[in-house]
Each structure stands twice: as structure tokens, then as C-alpha cells.
Amino acid sequence: MGTFLTGPERTTTRFGEPAAFREGLVRVATDTFAWMVPNGSWGETNIGLIRCGRQSVLIDTCWSTKYTREMLMFASDLLTQAPVEVVINTHADGDHCWGNQLFVGREIVATHACIKQMHHLSPRSLSALALASRLVRHSPHAPMARFGHYMHSMLHPYEFRDIAITLPTTAFSQRKEMKVGGVDILLLEVGPGHTDGDAVVFIPERRVAYCGDIAFIGSTPVMWSGPVEKLVAALHSVLALDADLFIPGHGPIATRQDLRLLIDYWEYAQDRIALHHQRGVPPAVAAREILRSRDFRERPWSRWDSPERLVTNAFTLYRHWGTTSALMRLGPVNVLWHQAQVALGDCHEDIEHGSELR
Numbered sequence: 344m345g346t347f348l349t350g351p352e353r354t355t356t357r358f359g360e361p362a363a364f365r366e367g368l369v370r371v372a373t374d375t376f377a378w379m380v381p382n383g384s385w386g387e388t389n390i391g392l393i394r395c396g397r398q399s400v401l402i403d404t405c406w407s408t409k410y411t412r413e414m415l416m417f418a419s420d421l422l423t424q425a426p427v428e429v430v431i432n433t434h435a436d437g438d439h440c441w442g443n444q445l446f447v448g449r450e451i452v453a454t455h456a457c458i459k460q461m462h463h464l465s466p467r468s469l470s471a472l473a474l475a476s477r478l479v480r481h482s483p484h485a486p487m488a489r490f491g492h493y494m495h496s497m498l499h500p501y502e503f504r505d506i507a508i509t510l511p512t513t514a515f516s517q518r519k520e521m522k523v524g525g526v527d528i529l530l531l532e533v534g535p536g537h538t539d540g541d542a543v544v545f546i547p548e549r550r551v552a553y554c555g556d557i558a559f560i561g562s563t564p565v566m567w568s569g570p571v572e573k574l575v576a577a578l579h580s581v582l583a584l585d586a587d588l589f590i591p592g593h594g595p596i597a598t599r600q601d602l603r604l605l606i607d608y609w610e611y612a613q614d615r616i617a618l619h620h621q622r623g624v625p626p627a628v629a630a631r632e633i634l635r636s637r638d639f640r641e642r643p644w645s646r647w648d649s650p651e652r653l654v655t656n657a658f659t660l661y662r663h664w665g666t667t668s669a670l671m672r673l674g675p676v677n678v679l680w681h682q683a684q685v686a687l688g689d690c691h692e693d694i695e696h697g698s699e700l701r
């Protein structure tokens with residue numbers, strides 16, 4: 344889907360795996376583009392670019408200034424004719440907005456809830472976590488070593504030290520219609536779900552929808568905020584758009600069938616995790632048991648990258664079901680700790696960022 348235009352020569356992903364699709368700028372409709380990053384794992388985020396006459400709208404920025412600059416460089420022919428005047432952030436995760444500082448002075452748009460969440464994690468603390476995880480990989484304490492290995496393999500392609508979180512200049516709630524260079528752009532708030540303030544962007548005349556991280560294709564979706572009902576409703580509202588193509592936050596360009604499969608994943612996750620929740624099983628154990636089951640292995644999502652993200656999803660579901668232990672209140676690092684144990688612990692010893700869990 345789409346026409347590949349230009350991109351780096353790399354044939355592997357940032358994690359050194361064979362690339363499932365080529366990295367670079369793809370034309371998905373007239374004057375409408377996506378910067379596609381294989382294979383859609385941690386920080387391998389797709390970016391949208393819409394030419395609107397003599398200016399452009401960028402949808403999301405990369406996790407680091409290096410990758411944001413690289414994308415701008417490859418798109419420079421286009422951007423010389425139509426510079427970026429508007430940036431839209433689909434949500435507050437760093438891999439969608441930590442390149443914002445390259446657009447100071449331009450209009451940056453996001454939901455109120457997204458902006459409120461943008462300081463939830465500082466680049467400095469993520470740098471510290473990256474450094475610590477590199478060091479503790481060699482810890483004699485096996486769970487600590489697993490955590491180090493897991494986080495290091497997730498973070499090592501990225502550099503956060505120069506990031507200055509740059510907040511949007513325009514906030515909206517629910518719905519915003521913009522006209523840029525004569526092109527209608529519709530922004531729909533669909534969160535909370537993946538994060539607190541998710542938005543999708545739809546260009547009616549080009550029939551393209553940019554979904555942000557309510558859509559992961561080929562890698563396991565993550566629900567940091569929930570509730571799951573809202574995330575599923577978000578997918579239904581994207582399916583209701585009169586679009587031919589859907590650009591996910593991560594992974595290859597999606598069809599309606601791909602989005603329906605995501606809804607199936609969430610229904611499956613919810614059903615199976617509920618059974619463990621009712622038995623009083625802790626969320627990480629619930630996720631581990633499901634991931635090891637024959638039932639899971641027979642599902643299409645068992646072949647998606649990072650299946651261990653089911654641990655995060657289990658924690659979020661438990662929280663919405665009213666179960667909050669002292670451990671759960673420790674937040675995302677604690678959840679990732681458990682996720683690392685499930686990914687690298689007793690399931691499979693030598694996996695890289697969870698892509699081979701079985």
C-alpha cells in the first residue's frame with residue numbers, strides 16, 4: 344500500500360532485525376504521506392505528513408531529535424516547497440512528541456488531556472533508566488539482570504539527553520476542525536485508552552486516517568490508561584471514518600481487517616484476564632499463564648511482536664476493575680519490571696524485546 348519515495352538505506356530495524364518493510368517516506372494519497380518505520384516495535388513510530396498547498400502538517404514527532412531530523416532530511420524536497428507550519432501530537436508518549444523542540448514557533452496541537460500528561464515521564468529520568476539498565480544487565484540477581492536486559496534492549500537505539508519537552512500551543516477537547524492551506528483536517532479525541540489524551544487525525548478529501556497508538560499493527564497493542572471499552576470504541580470510531588487507508592502509530596499501513604483484529608485482541612485479552620482476576624491471580628501471573636497457553640498460541644496475535652505487553656494490559660485492566668495493590672501503585676516501571684520477568688524469565692531465555700516469546 345502506498346508508493347515508497349525515499350528513505351535510509353538500512354535493511355534492518357533499529358533493533359538489528361530484518362526490516363519487514365522499507366523505512367522511509369511513502370505517498371499514501373495525493374500530497375499525503377507517512378514516514379514508516381519498521382517493524383513498529385519500541386519507538387519505531389510512524390509519522391504523518393500532509394501537504395496543504397504551500398505548507399505542511401506533521402503528525403507526531405520521533406522519540407529523539409536524531410530520528411526526527413533524519414525524517415526531515417529525507418522529506419526535505421517536499422518541505423522546502425511546503426514547510427511544516429502545524430504539528431499535531433496524537434498523544435503524550437515520548438515516541439510521538441519528543442521531537443517537538445524542532446518545531447518551536449510553529450503551531451503544535453493536541454488534546455487537553457494529552458498536554459496534561461506530557462510531563463508524566465522526563466527525558467532525564469528515561470536517560471537514567473537507560474543507563475541503569477545497561478549496568479544492571481550483569482547483576483548476579485537474575486530478576487534484576489532480566490530487567491536490565493529488557494530495558495536496555497528497548498532503549499539502546501535512542502538518545503534522550505538533549506530532549507526538552509515542548510508543549511503544544513493549541514489544545515482541544517472532543518473534536519476540532521482545522522483548515523490548513525484549504526485542506527480540511529478533522530481531529531477526534533478518542534481517549535482515554537492507550538494514554539489519557541489519544542487523538543486520531545482524518546483528512547476527508549484524501550481518505551486517510553492517522554490513528555496514533557490506538558492502532559499497533561504486527562506488534563502487540565499497549566493500554567497504559569484504559570479503560571478497554573474506550574479503546575475499543577476508539578477503534579470503532581476509526582472504522583466508521585470514510586477512509587481508504589489507516590496509518591497506525593506502529594507497524595505497516597492498516598486495513599479495516601487489521602483494525603477489526605485489534606478489537607478481537609482486546610476482547611480476548613479482557614475475557615481471559617477476567618477469568619484470572621476472578622480467581623485472585625496477580626496480573627503478571629495472569630498474563631504469563633495466558634501467554635503460555637495453547638489457546639493463546641493458536642491466535643493470530645501470538646505472532647505479533649512483544650506479546651509480553653499483555654502484562655501492562657493486565658495491570659491496566661485490574662486497575663479499572665478496582666484491584667490496586669501497593670505494588671501496582673508503584674507505576675509503569677513496576678509494570679515493566681514484571682513485563683521483563685515474563686518476557687525473559689521462565690518463558691524463553693534469549694529473546695530480544697519480547698519478539699520471540701513462546
Ligand SMILES: [Zn+2]
Pocket residue numbers: 386388436438439556592593
Ligand atoms: Zn508509540
